[in-house]
Amino acid sequence: MNHMKTYKDEDGCKVRMAMQQEMEAITKSVMTCTRCELYKTRTHAVAGEGTITSPLLFIGEAPGHHEDMQGKPFVGKAGNILDELLASIGLNRHDIYITNILKCRPPQNRNPLKSEISACSIYLEKQLECIQPKILVPLGNFATAYLFEKFGLHFTRISDVCGKLYRVTTLSGTTTIAPLYHPAVVTYDSSKKAQLLKDMEALKSALP
Ligand code: URA
Numbered sequence: 001m002n003h004m005k006t007y008k009d010e011d012g013c014k015v016r017m018a019m020q021q022e023m024e025a026i027t028k029s030v031m032t033c034t035r036c037e038l039y040k041t042r043t044h045a046v047a048g049e050g051t052i053t054s055p056l057l058f059i060g061e062a063p064g065h066h067e068d069m070q071g072k073p074f075v076g077k078a079g080n081i082l083d084e085l086l087a088s089i090g091l092n093r094h095d096i097y098i099t100n101i102l103k104c105r106p107p108q109n110r111n112p113l114k115s116e117i118s119a120c121s122i123y124l125e126k127q128l129e130c131i132q133p134k135i136l137v138p139l140g141n142f143a144t145a146y147l148f149e150k151f152g153l154h155f156t157r158i159s160d161v162c163g164k165l166y167r168v169t170t171l172s173g174t175t176t177i178a179p180l181y182h183p184a185v186v187t188y189d190s191s192k193k194a195q196l197l198k199d200m201e202a203l204k205s206a207l208p
Contacts, residue, residue, distance in 0.1 A: 022130045023052050026123060030103045036119040038104035044071030048099030048127060055208050056095065057133035058082075059124070059143040061182060062102035064109050073098050074183075081183035081193075082139075088197050089204040097131055099124065101143050112142055121146070132172040135206055140182025147177055158182075163199035165206050178203045 030047040033039060046063040049072055066076035074082050086092055102112045102120050124146075128136075138144040141158045148155035151168040155161065158181055166177040180199050185192045 019052055019130055023127070026126045026130065030123050033103065033120075033123075035122075036104075036116045038102065038106060038116060041107050042104040043068045045103045046071055046073050046100065046105075047103055047123070048097060049073055049093070050097035051094055052097055052131055054095060054097050054131070055134035056091075056097070056137060057128070057131055057135070058096050058098040058137045058139060059147070060098065060100040060139045061142045062100050062109075062112055063105040065105070068105035073100055077187050078182070078184040081186050081196075085180075085183060085196055085200050089200050089207075096137075097127075097133070099127055101146055117142070117146065132170070134175060134208055135203070136175055136177045137203060138177065138179050140180075140185070144177075144179040147179075151177070153177075162195070163202045165202060176206045178206055 027047040030045045033045060039045070042063075044063075046067050060074060060078075063073065064076050064078070066079075067073055073079075082098075083093070086096070101124060102116055103123055104120075106112060106116070136147060138147050144158055144161060145155045147153075148161075148166075151166075153166060153168070158179060161179045162181050164179070166179075168175050168177060178199075180203070181192055181196055183196065186196065
């Protein structure tokens with residue numbers, strides 16, 4: 001029995017009502033989460049943003065200052081670079097869903113702790129189940145390490161795996177993991193931009 005209702009979004013695309021409701025429920029739990037200490041210092045939790053029916057799920061590390069202030073992912077400098085990268089292959093934010101490993105900002109943007117990742121990952125796991133993306137794009141070391149461990153792949157470091165495509169089997173079929181350097185890297189090493197643009201081409205080749 002198909003009990004899912006559908007409606008059309010502003011672009012006239014079909015969105016499954018059940019999926020929409022599920023994502024709203026996930027977002028609501030993120031907003032009031034107290035599973036680790038980061039809730040004490042956050043301004044806003046940042047659940048994620050974008051098109052839930054997209055085949056592309058981008059996963060960053062954690063909200064920074066601007067994201068914490070606005071409650072939206074990738075709205076600072078790294079977000080501008082991400083927009084440029086997307087545009088280089090003819091995409092924009094509306095074509096993807098984007099979230100982070102951690103939904104709350106670590107103080108002074110320090111690296112996520114293992115305990116924070118394990119407390120927070122229930123939300124990413126629910127988002128993965130809800131969206132069932134065809135392509136997963138982890139940005140930087142933390143998101144890539146998380147996905148590689150989840151799917152039993154050997155992770156060394158981001159420089160060894162970025163720009164390559166990894167096919168994994170999920171409950172919904174085959175999914176491609178296309179790791180990229182974190183866009184923020186360009187803010188302190190501008191030479192990485194060329195590499196990122198090249199790696200976007202690899203990602204483009206995996207688009208459905
Ligand atoms: N860096 C991230 O990893 N995520 C954001 O949302 C912003 C910057």
